[in-house]
Amino acid sequence: MAGKILVVDDEKDMLTLFQRIIKENTGHEVAVENDPLKAVERLRTDSFDLVFTDLKMPKMSGIKLLEKIKEIRSNASVVVMTAYGTIETAVEATHKGAFDYITKPFQRERILLTIEKVMKWQEVLGENVALRRALAEKEGFSTIVGTSPIMRDIFRCIRQAAPTMGTVLITGPSGTGKELIARAIHEHSLRYTGKMITVNCTAIPENVMESELFGHVKGAFTGAWKDKKGLVEAAHLGTLFLDEVGDLKPWLQTKLLRLLQEGEYKPVGSEITRKADIRFIAATNHDLRADIQEKRFREDLFYRLNVIRFELPPLKEKKQDIPLLTYHFLKKYTALNGKNITEISGNAMKALMQQEYPGNVRELENIIERGVIFCSTNTLKLKDLSLDDQHASLFSNLAPDLFRLSFREAKDKVIHMFHSQYIQTLLSESGGNVSRAADTAGIQRQYLHRLMKEVNIDAEDFKVGKSTSRETDFESSS
Ligand SMILES: Nc1ncnc2c1ncn2[C@@H]1O[C@H](COP(=O)(O)OP(=O)(O)OP(=O)(O)O)[C@@H](O)[C@H]1O
Numbered sequence: 001m002a003g004k005i006l007v008v009d010d011e012k013d014m015l016t017l018f019q020r021i022i023k024e025n026t027g028h029e030v031a032v033e034n035d036p037l038k039a040v041e042r043l044r045t046d047s048f049d050l051v052f053t054d055l056k057m058p059k060m061s062g063i064k065l066l067e068k069i070k071e072i073r074s075n076a077s078v079v080v081m082t083a084y085g086t087i088e089t090a091v092e093a094t095h096k097g098a099f100d101y102i103t104k105p106f107q108r109e110r111i112l113l114t115i116e117k118v119m120k121w122q123e124v125l126g127e128n129v130a131l132r133r134a135l136a137e138k139e140g141f142s143t144i145v146g147t148s149p150i151m152r153d154i155f156r157c158i159r160q161a162a163p164t165m166g167t168v169l170i171t172g173p174s175g176t177g178k179e180l181i182a183r184a185i186h187e188h189s190l191r192y193t194g195k196m197i198t199v200n201c202t203a204i205p206e207n208v209m210e211s212e213l214f215g216h217v218k219g220a221f222t223g224a225w226k227d228k229k230g231l232v233e234a235a236h237l238g239t240l241f242l243d244e245v246g247d248l249k250p251w252l253q254t255k256l257l258r259l260l261q262e263g264e265y266k267p268v269g270s271e272i273t274r275k276a277d278i279r280f281i282a283a284t285n286h287d288l289r290a291d292i293q294e295k296r297f298r299e300d301l302f303y304r305l306n307v308i309r310f311e312l313p314p315l316k317e318k319k320q321d322i323p324l325l326t327y328h329f330l331k332k333y334t335a336l337n338g339k340n341i342t343e344i345s346g347n348a349m350k351a352l353m354q355q356e357y358p359g360n361v362r363e364l365e366n367i368i369e370r371g372v373i374f375c376s377t378n379t380l381k382l383k384d385l386s387l388d389d390q391h392a393s394l395f396s397n398l399a400p401d402l403f404r405l406s407f408r409e410a411k412d413k414v415i416h417m418f419h420s421q422y423i424q425t426l427l428s429e430s431g432g433n434v435s436r437a438a439d440t441a442g443i444q445r446q447y448l449h450r451l452m453k454e455v456n457i458d459a460e461d462f463k464v465g466k467s468t469s470r471e472t473d474f475e476s477s478s
């Protein structure tokens with residue numbers, strides 16, 4: 001991307017230097033100003049992607065200029081330039097929204113690297129704006145958001161698959177939008193006037209699953225004191241969504257297969273075969289092929305389901321959708337909470353882009369929801385988002401009171417937990433053989449003995465033939 005850069009410094013030599021470096025090494029446009037007041041005027045009429053500004057200038061400080069820029073051109077990235085002695089002010093500038101700072105004397109490479117970083121970031125922001133427009137236009141999938149190639153592909157497949165009767169199998173890790181896609185397919189199908197009935201194969205206990213699915217007749221079993229319709233009947237002329245189908249028990253898989261193959265089923269306790277006109281969509285986060293190998297999933301059922309396949313990627317494989325998803329959830333949760341938050345600070349967005357998201361889109365959604373609740377201005381800021389607290393929560397899972405203890409006590413407690421857990425694992429692996437355990441751990445046998453005594457562990461308990469599950473959970477051992 002060819003961008004526009006403005007350099008503001010009261011020293012003319014500096015301006016010339018920057019102009020030369022940028023012109024000779026990049027394809028970006030560059031303008032210079034030696035008077036910050038003029039720079040402000042210029043920013044009102046002209047847009048820039050990046051502004052380099054000196055911190056110490058006679059008419060207006062760099063910090064003041066930074067604040068002005070954030071007012072007039074909130075999307076421009078500002079990099080402050082500072083002499084060695086004023087690093088603290090530079091750091092303050094980054095807290096006030098500067099993208100970065102560079103220190104004098106300047107190195108050409110450092111300047112170029114900074115420009116590259118900013119332009120990449122501007123590209124994301126630019127897309128973001130375009131995406132927000134796309135969001136407003138609603139491509140017919142108002143609830144599903146994404147413009148990454150993978151998502152474009154998915155939208156195209158939904159359009160193609162929805163109007164057919166083809167059975168759909170949606171796979172992907174938890175929180176990637178499987179249910180969302182299922183609903184979109186139903187809503188874009190010719191059956192949209194019918195219902196989409198969801199069967200959560202994990203949530204319904206095995207012993208009532210058959211009757212939940214197929215219904216039962218009066219007297220079929222104790223407690224069946226009248227006929228009851230099942231979910232299959234409710235989905236007639238509509239869509240049956242079999243969520244978490246990989247968790248269905250094999251004998252129920254067989255009954256499901258019959259329904260898929262012949263469109264027929266029998267309510268529990270009935271001899272009369274019934275017919276149902278149903279479109280099937282199934283979802284799972286299992287690897288069904290592995291389940292087939294291990295005889296947990298029927299191969300013939302898999303092929304019945306796997307006619308049209310959607311494979312949803314984890315969020316980390318479509319990071320470019322994060323800004324759009326973030327704005328989507330921001331809109332959703334500001335409306336739900338009656339708040340007026342319209343912007344997301346650059347730092348917050350940067351941090352969101354860098355998260356790991358093992359819980360995928362659902363995790364991002366939860367982060368934004370929490371952020372909206374804690375945000376008290378019209379801009380969602382980094383401090384509103386509780387990010388990077390994995391370590392804190394790891395410890396608070398181990399010991400909820402940890403952060404109420406003194407440093408000494410907390411540290412002793414964690415070390416105690418570590419010793420106890422480590423030694424137990426070590427000894428169960430060595431079958432209670434202390435010499436071998438010490439060897440594996442690379443410590444002296446005597447030292448291991450001392451530690452065992454400290455955390456009250458007896459090697460005897462780990463000898464073969466004895467129970468190895470000592471009940472030394474963290475609480476009771478400390
Ligand atoms: N592309 C997307 N656009 C907007 N929201 C999304 C998107 N993908 C997922 N979500 C949201 O993320 C949350 C999780 O999605 P969903 O329940 O469909 O995931 P799932 O794959 O079925 O997860 P699980 O396997 O845990 O059931 C939902 O609130 C959903 O609306």
Ligand SMILES: [Mg+2]
Pocket residue numbers: 178179243
């Ligand atoms: Mg789901």
